[in-house]
Amino acid sequence: MSTVLKRLSLVGVAALLAVTVVGCGSEPAKAGSAAIVGGQTIDLETVQDRTVTVLKKEPAAQQMQDQGKLDQVSRLVLADEITHRIADHAAQREGITVDETEVYDAVQEKGGPEEASKQSEQDATTIHRRQRDVLVMGELARRNLTTLEVVIDFFQVRDPKEAKEKAAEVTADPSKMARFIQEAPRTASGQQASATGQRVRVTENPSLVHTMLWGVEPGTVVAFPADEQQASWMVALVKERNKVSASPGEEDLGERIDPRLLAAFGLRIAQYLAADLDIEVNPRYGVWDPTDATVVGSAGERAGFVGVPAARKKS
Structure with missing residues (x-):
């Protein structure tokens, strides 16, 4: 962008x-x-x-x-x-x-x-x-705005380092996801900040419109800030990507949404469609950061985490 x-x-x-x-x-x-x-x-x-x-x-x-x-x-x-x-x-x-x-x-x-x-x-x-x-x-x-749904297992943590480390652990061993979901801290209202089989649509979760949830294939683990203040981070395993029917009144939503949000969501769809493209950056420039769709100096500077479990890579 x-x-x-x-x-x-x-x-x-x-x-x-x-x-x-x-x-x-x-x-x-x-x-x-x-x-x-x-x-x-x-x-x-x-x-x-x-x-x-x-x-x-x-x-x-x-x-x-x-x-x-x-x-x-x-x-x-x-x-x-x-x-x-x-x-x-x-x-x-x-x-x-x-x-x-x-x-x-x-x-x-x-x-x-x-x-x-x-x-x-x-x-x-x-x-x-x-x-x-x-x-x-x-x-x-x-x-895709009104017809795309993803199904995720997720949990939230407050520390970005913890989020990235746990996302890496889930990528290496997906069975750890269940434990991390159980251990997730509760929100200020006392609700568990985690779930399994959560169905997510942009129209119902507009704060997630710019995130990597929409830019990866099923089986991918992602971690990113859950809010603009980065007060909490979401770690999610994307399990399904489905086409659903638009709800009544959503038909012209694409014409009413902020063009900047529309472009951000469109970039994620493009990344999903281009998931088969390997991106290799000359080390002189750094590494590709899919979360921010930019090039950063080192892997440690990436704005989030995107990982594919080894079992899925072989399939």
């Missing part, structure tokens, strides 16, 4: 490339790649060139360079390249085509390519592609 850059840094091309080359000794299987998505290479040169363009067009860049955060820009650019391939793969699987007039009009409504790409990792040459991806994800969301 497009992430607003609050502070950027303007540096010379030679200096940027020197930073980019450092640490490139260990790369994915194909030389010269920033990442490989489903066997398709994202070239180092593409990411480097886009990073230079972003740095040149943003006015407040010196501060980021001074703070040693230049690599964050290239990670945002790479994440955009990866997300585009996820959206493109999902569109092909679902037979979605986008009206180019809609793409053009949406960009023009924001002031044209240069204005629309300000304060982001986009530029005048990529903003139309990004808008096309947004429209694809919007259509994916509308197709």
Whole structure:
């Protein structure tokens, strides 16, 4: 997703490339790649060139360079390249085509390519592609918003470290889920913060619209913040993914929901449809974080947890 850059840094091309080359000794299987998505290479040169363009067009860049955060820009650019391939793969699987007039009009409504790409990792040459991806994800969301149901076993804990560790344990040994559910703390109202066979729909649980519950295949274990304040974390084993009938009054919900929430949900649907794509990031940039759909410096910086038990991998 497009992430607003609050502070950027303007540096010379030679200096940027020197930073980019450092640490490139260990790369994915194909030389010269920033990442490989489903066997398709994202070239180092593409990411480097886009990073230079972003740095040149943003006015407040010196501060980021001074703070040693230049690599964050290239990670945002790479994440955009990866997300585009996820959206493109999902569109092909679902037979979605986008009206180019809609793409053009949406960009023009924001002031044209240069204005629309300000304060982001986009530029005048990529903003139309990004808008096309947004429209694809919007259509994916509308197709699933009122008819998708997942069945989960889950429990909640307060500590993110505990949530990730227990999620990893369940991934290694799914039988541990039952014990963790029994041991889950109670809510402030005294209710058990856990359940088995819980049926979840976005229309009934809008606070979960952006979560990985919708972006993974059955058999996957996920952990993520259960609320915006991150006061509690949910660990869930997704057991089923079902198509259900929309409830009365929900037929036009896709047209009434906040477009940003619609795009967030659509991204999760795209991730589910692209679950068969292996994503391998050059260690120079870090690792892919599916929870935030971005690239982070190390596995420990991921915003959540996504794991597939070994038994399911073999099936």
